[in-house]
Amino acid sequence: MKKIQMQKAFPVILLTIMLIVSFPGSRIGTAEAAEKVSYRLKWLFNMSVAGDIYADVHQFFARQGLKVTIKEGGPERDAIRELELGRAQFGVASADQVIRAVSKGATVVVIAQLFQVNPxxxxxxxxxxxxxxxxxxxxxxxxxxxxxxxxxxxxxxxxxxxxxxxxxxxxxxxxxxxxxxxxxxxxxxxxxxxxxxxxxxxxxxxxxxxxxxxxxxxGVRFVANSVVTSKTMLEKRPDTVRKFTVALLRGWQAAMDQANAQKTIKTLQQYDRDSTLETLQEQLDITRRLIHPKASIPVGEIDVAAWKQTEKIMLDQRQIPGPVNVERYLKAIPEY
Amino acid sequence: MLLHRRIYQFFIIYLLAVAFLFLIKYGLDLSDYVIPGPVDVWHTGTREFSRYFSDVMNTMMVAVIGQVISIFLALLVGITGRQATWIGSFTKAAAYNVQAYPIVALAPIIFILLGDGIISRLLIAAMICYFPLLLSVIGIMSEPISDIEHFYRVTGRMRWQLEVKIRAFENMNKLTTVVAGSATLAMAGTIVAEFIAANAGIGYSIRIALFQSDLAKILIALFLIGITLSVYQGLLEVIGYLIEKGWAAK
Amino acid sequence: MYLAAQGLALKYPNTANYVFKNLSFKLAEPGFNALFGPSGVGKTSLAKIITGEIHTFSGDIRSKGMQTCLYSYNLERLPGWSSVGKHLEKITPPARRSRRDELISVFGLEELIGKRFSRLSLGQQNRVNLLRYLLQDFHLLIMDESLANVDELTREKIILKIKDMYPEAYFLYISHNVVEVSKLCNEIIVLRGGLKEPSATVVPGRNFMTGQEMERAELEQTMLEIVNASS
Structure with missing residues (x-):
């Protein structure tokens, strides 16, 4: 009786596996004509994603011909895994996540570093x-x-x-x-x-x-959130990656501009309804100092030295088994 | 008998699940970061086994004590609540009400009041596995076994202890199943509690592993949780069987 | 001591249909009597009216000196945790121990004393159950198919013994066996169902006792009366 059930169930199981195996794979390869991309954030909508939302709401992505779906993050979300599974084309990940991922063979590339100072x-x-x-x-x-x-x-x-x-x-x-x-x-x-x-x-x-x-x-500069994409994406759709990076960084720059403060807060209020205006104002002032601490450094600049230090810290603490040379996975930001 | 069947059933399920993960991994050519490879899992297993095992034992201990507490509580409330008296229905209503609150919402309050030590974990474990137990116990205890009870009732011999004894004995199988089933809930409850706020136990270790995106550690933790739970449930079933047999042999 | 019913009527819950209507009988003397009739005519309901478990009837039921009415039925079970002997030990008043042993022997249960109730055959289970009721205090014992699945010879032997041992008690034996009730019972209350009025007739039985001679023709006459009464 049991044997017969197993025999009957086996083709079904096999079919299911084949479907699962074939489905996401086929999605990664095909170019999407409408230039739709997904962007997985690291955390819930709050001031740390102000620039991401700003770029979307104020048409920075649209002007680059992109339709970006911004997905909220959370404790159980992992943008790097989603890149690899083809569920997102761009994402936000912390530096330690990136280093851990590359040490395990993930082909992730850092295309911008949001926080110059770790919050x-x-x-x-x-x-x-x-x-x-x-x-x-x-x-x-x-x-x-x-x-x-x-x-x-x-x-x-x-x-x-x-x-x-x-x-x-x-x-x-x-x-x-x-x-x-x-x-x-x-x-x-x-x-x-x-x-x-x-x-x-x-x-x-x-x-x-x-x-x-x-x-x-x-003297301890541990890198925080960065924008990542997959190596495949960078190789197959470099133009999309460039457009995305430009739009995103322009968005962040505008959002952090003192002149746009009210606009930024208004934009964020649509997503973060729990914080008071006073809180948001204070949060924005502090965020600005972390994202754009010096006028001479453009928003999004990748601080290679800090990345190397981050890798060294993780190596010293045996969070990774061996060096990964993280600088090989950092891609300088374009002029925007 | 029951015990070894539980264990090999768990092995089959676990191996199938892991094999399925590996199939997806190699089928989609995913990196070790997304799904760890067999070698990675093996190394993590050998490296973390003793630490995770003692974590699981720690969690298990809390879960078992929590479960024992909730069994007693469920019996107490079930036996009081079986009668259609005012105190009976009051007890029942109170018991149902407590359970109406989701534990995730209550947990923070519990941790603030009682700290993140063992008492909080115990309480949450007990609360999570208590309700299904209570429902079964109330169900069993309020269902008369007329064919047996009739004689005692008409001859004026019925006492509440006897009534409870008759109903428990006649439903021993059901009770054993529910108790064994609630072990899973107690364990899950303890793990959730540890995950939320405690400083010890496998739930705490899982949280740290999640911080580090280390799926291999999670797989090892799941294995240890599963195997421990299987052994425990198997033992409960054996105990239930022995009680029934011993009771019957008196 | 007597038990009398006058104009009893009982309806099925939430319907206008009667289980029985205008039902009257009187048991004036102790003895072994029967409640007879096909399934569904209300034998068990009447039994429960007598023991006071059903209150939703109209009419009058009266008794004198009959404080303890016990109702026993053939699906009853003993608790599973002890043997038949242990259970009987527990529920037998000390003064009736010798009676218990006598009944065990008449009922043919000596071999089964160490066994668990669930291991017995249906007939054995029914005998054990009836036996324990006989060890209790009662003025009236209703035996609802209490000897089902017991072979005819043993049944007769048991009933005769009960009649010998309990000359002062009332019995109401619910049975479908027309020969048995005709032969062994004193009075037979024949129930005819709610569609007929009156719903019951009382037929005198042969009330056969141990050692008596039985006239075949008389028995057949009684059986005929019962069959006529119930049709």
Missing amino acids: LQWMYRTDRMKIERLGDLKGHTLGVTFGGNDEAILKTLLAKANLTENDVTLFSVRYDYTPFFKKKVNFWPVYRNTQAVFLGQKLRQAGEDFAFFNPADH
Whole structure:
């Protein structure tokens, strides 16, 4: 009885597998006449994607003859996997994701680097700790998301200061800020341009003084979000990639332009309905400093040295088995 | 018997699933980043086995205690709630209400109130597997076995303990199935809890592996979770069978 | 002590149809009586009216000195966790232990005492079930097909023994066997269904006792009366 069922089921299973195997493959190869592309973001719609949305809403993509579908990201989304599976043509990925992917044979190419300064920083109470040198971290309880980028960054910082994990107390951070509010931990990892804004508002209301600890100030420049595409895409549709990059960076540049501040906020408000105007304004000011810190550096510029440092950090911490020479996967941005 | 069948069934399912993944991987020529290769999975397995195994055991322990708590709770509520009295229907209503809240929404409150230690994980595990247990227990306990109970009732011998005993005995198979099934829920609940907020257990390790986009680790974790759960469920079934047999042999 | 019904009527729930109507009988003397009739005429319903489990009837049912009415039926089971002997041990009042042993022997159950109820044949199960009721306090025992699946000879032996052992008690034996009820029962309440009025007639039975001689012709006469009454 069971044998017969298996025999009957087998062709069905085989057919299913063949369908699955053949379907996405055929999509990658064919050129789409209408120049429709998908762009998978790293996170939910918030200030960190202001330029992406701006480029779409204000027709920067359309002017390049592109129809871009922007897809919201999230914790379970991985743009690099989607590139390979043909579900997206462009995406946003963090540098550690890119390095990990290339070390496992993924053919991903970085076409722009959105954040010149990593927004991942630490918020700390100035009345509880003074941090001028890295050595000042000694003896404190430090919040860290185990497995996250901040763990790699913090461990690099500790190593730089010749501190071991015994010199500090590491506190495992989850989504819940209570330990920070309760002052159980006074050194807490935050995204400087998003979470930190409303956390800061709360702390100010409580009359508490705080400051930010930026690892870059202490020589650790771990790259954050970048725009990626697949090698296949770059080889088969270089023009599309160029048009996309140009449109996107023009969008970001316009969005970060002080003169367009109101326009940017209005645009984002259509997507991020939860944040107040005050929050968005503050977030935009900070985001601008992270995306476009110096007028001399164009928005999107790829900081090769920082990428190399990021790779070295990951190598030192054995997050990758061997060097990948990440610079080979970085493509200089076009003039736009 | 039941135990080894559970284990080899799990092996077959796991191997089929992994084989299917590899088939897609090589069929579509995907990199190890999207789907890890067999060698990668093997290496990850040998490297992480002992750490993940102790994580799974940790999770399992919480799940088992959580399940035992919810079994007792379900029996308690089921036995009280079986009667059509005011206190019976009140207990039933309260029990249903608690479950109406999705655990994902309750979890943060639980973690804020109780911290991210073992108590929170325990509570969430118990809450997740408690409801199906309760439904079955109430169902079983409020369904009279007239052919047996009639004699005791008309001769004035019926006590609530006897009623519970009759109904439990007559539904032993159903109870065993539900208890074994709820083990999966308790385990899943604990893992979800750990994933959300705890600092230990396999759910926590899975979260870290996800941070690092490491599917090989996830596959190893799934394997260990599956095999442990199969053994546990098999054991529960054996225990249920032995209780039934032992009870019958008295 | 007596049990009497006057003008009893019972409707099927939510319909205008009667299970029975204008049903009257009187059991004035202790003895072994029968409730006879084809399926669906309301034998079990009447039994439950007598034991007080059904209240939704009209008419009058009266008894005197009959505090304990037990209803037993042929699908009852013993709990699965103990053997027949252990169960009987538990439910037998201490004063009736010797009666229990006597009944076990008359019922032919000695071999089955160590066995579990579920292992017995249907006939054996029914005998065990009836036996335990006989060990309880009762003024009236209703036996709803309590000896189904038991062979005729054993059945007769059991009923005769019951009549000998319980001369002071009332019995209502629900059976489809016209020969059996004609021969062994004192009075036979023949139910005729709700479409006929009155819904019941009482036919006197031969009330055969241990050691008596039975006139073949008389028995046939009673059987005929029962058949006529029920048609």
